[in-house]
Amino acid sequence: MAIKVIARQTLQKIGKYVGTYRFVMQTQLYNTLTQSKVIKEASLRSGIQKGALNAAWDAIGEVIKAWATEGHSVAIPGLGSMRFSVRANSVENVEEVSSKLITSRRVIFTPSVDIKNELKVTGINITCFDKDGNLVKAVNSSDAGNVEDGEDENTGNGTDNGGTDNGSTENQGGNTETPSGDDNPDGGIG
16 A cells, blocks of 8 residues: 655745745545444454444544543544644733633644554655646655654654653744643553
8 A cells, every 4th residue: 555645736826936836745535434434344354243333433432522621632542642732822921821822722643653653664656747737757655754743843853752742832933832731641541
C-alpha cells in the first residue's frame, strides 16, 4: 500500500509566491469509510458479532467524549490518544484574561508508536499535473519517512513528548495553546 499524493500546478493568490504558478501537493482521499463499514470489516476479521462490536464502538466513543471533556488525554485503542485543547491570544496583564482570547477549540491526536512506524514505512506515490490538468510526472517516495505528531506546529519537528503536555505552550504570532489538563502517558485516568 502507498499514500497517493497529487501535485497540481496552482496559481498562488497569497504569500510570497503570489502571482506565480507552484506545484502544491495534497493527499488523495478516496472517501470516508462509514462506521457500519468499519464494524462489518472488524467483525469479519475478529469473528465478533456486528451487534457486539457496534455496542462496544458506541460505548468507547461515549467514554472518550466524557473523559476528554474532563481534561484527560484518552487512549484510542490501537491508534494513540486524543485530547481537547484551545488556541488563544496572549495578553500582558492578568486583568485582560478572559474567554474572549480563545480563537479556536482543538482536538489533538497523538499517534501511537505502532501507527507512526506504519506511516514511516508506507510508500508515497506522487502524481504531478500541470495547470491544464495534464499528467507531467510520477514520483515514488525516497524521503526519510519522518513522521510529525502535530503537537509542535511551530517547529514542524514532530517532537514526541511521550503523550504528556507538562504545561507546554505553543506560541504562534501571539497565539498560545493552553493545555486542557494534565495528560497521563499510559492513557488511564489521571
